[in-house]
Amino acid sequence: MTTCSVISLPGAEACAGLVAKKLEAARCGLESRRFPDGEIYLRVADGVDGHExxxxxxxREPDxxxxxxxxxxxALxxxxxxxVGLVAPYLPYMRQDTRFRDGEAVTSRSFARLISAAFDWLVTVDPHLHRYQALDEVYRIPAAVVPSAPAVAAWVHQRVAKPVIVGPDEESLQWVAEVADLAGCPHTVMRKLRHGDRDIEQALPDLQALQGRTPVLVDDIISTAHTMAGAVRGLRAAGLAPAVCVGVHAVFAADxxxxxxxxxxxxxxxxNTLPHASNAIDVxxxxxxxxxxxxxAARYR
Structure with missing residues (x-):
């Protein structure tokens, strides 16, 4: 039987430990530091010959x-x-999925080419797919997308009394509906008009669906949080209970x-796709x- 070893990039040790435990796999050590000129030094501390x-x-901050x-x-x-497979719970460089202006780099494709050349397969959680229907449009290696909806729904069901799932915009409808269905509660979405990265206008959903319930705002990424914060304020101004905010990927930029x-x-x-104090849902x-x-699958290819 082939030995499985799990190795983590610096900063991902806790996540790697959980994955290794659930795989019943050995951990492989990694030494990492920076030379005085900023270049990276790496040393694989354990043998990996013949290992998966x-x-x-x-x-987070991938550059x-x-x-x-x-x-x-x-090196592996x-x-x-x-x-050599990659588990990247948060997959960066999905935002730039087309050329909006002449001369722009479509970095989602460039990053996909780098990863596809380096690894045999990829596992990620709910990547930000907007203009792509699936990762295999840009990744040349097998890429498995792990849905967060079951874990999010289980947390809501266990921790929130009389919830209603609220999406911040129409694009979130399909995902919001799935979470609500799994959690056994109603759902609705807000309408969002974005005038800039920090200038967002939101329209409240049908408030009848929210009466007497705890709003649970869910989104795939909490980045600047301006969208979610605006939704929280809007719901409070309408006289509803303070909202519980749930994000899959805790980017949490700036403030x-x-x-x-x-x-x-x-x-x-x-x-827990990105380490943050808010991590409460294990995927x-x-x-x-x-x-x-x-x-x-890799063993038979």
Whole structure:
């Protein structure tokens, strides 16, 4: 039986530990530091010859991490790894999925080419798919998308009394409906007009569906939090209970957490795809199942 080893990029150790435990896999150590000129030094601390290696990387602020990620994959192959897969719960560079202005780099495609050349397969959680229907439109390797909806719905069902799931915009309808269906509660969505990164106008949904219930605002990414904070304020102004805010990926740029607190959010929670104090929903079990499926498929390719 092929040995499975899990190795993490710096900052992803806790996530890698959970994945390894659920895979019943060994952890592989990694030494990492910076030379005085800023270049990265990497050393794989354990043997990987013949192993199925899983690299776990939580890619918030990806630019400083990507060179090390590519170098690590290359080193693992040179050291004899049978296959090298990537678990990136948060998949960056999905925003720029077309050329909006002449001369722009379509970085989603460029990043996909880098990852596809370095790894045998990819596991991620709810990537931000807008103009792409699926990851295989840009990734040349098998890519498994782990849905967060079951874990989010389970948390809502267990922790929130009489919830109603609220989406921040029409684009969230399909996902919001799935979470609500799994949680056994109603749902609705708000309408959003974006005039700029920080200038967002939102229209309230049908308030009849929200009466007597706790609004649970759900979104795939909490980045600047301006959209979610505006929704919290709007719901409060309409006389509803303070909203619980749930995000899959806790990017939390700048003062996002403070912004939600000031808006009056009752609670802010996220999945553990990116490390953050708000992490309360564990999706690593589903990620481990996806890894098993990818490893099995890789052995027969």
């Amino acid at each position: 290696v899983v690299v776990v990387a939580q890619l 400083p991490q990507v060179p090390g990620l590519i170098f690590l994959a290359d 192959r040179e050291l004899g790894a049978a296959h 996002a957490a403070a912004l939600l607190a000031e808006a009056g959010a009752a609670q802010v929670v996220s999945c 690593t079990g589903a990620m481990a199942e996806a890894v098993r499926a990818q490893q099995q």
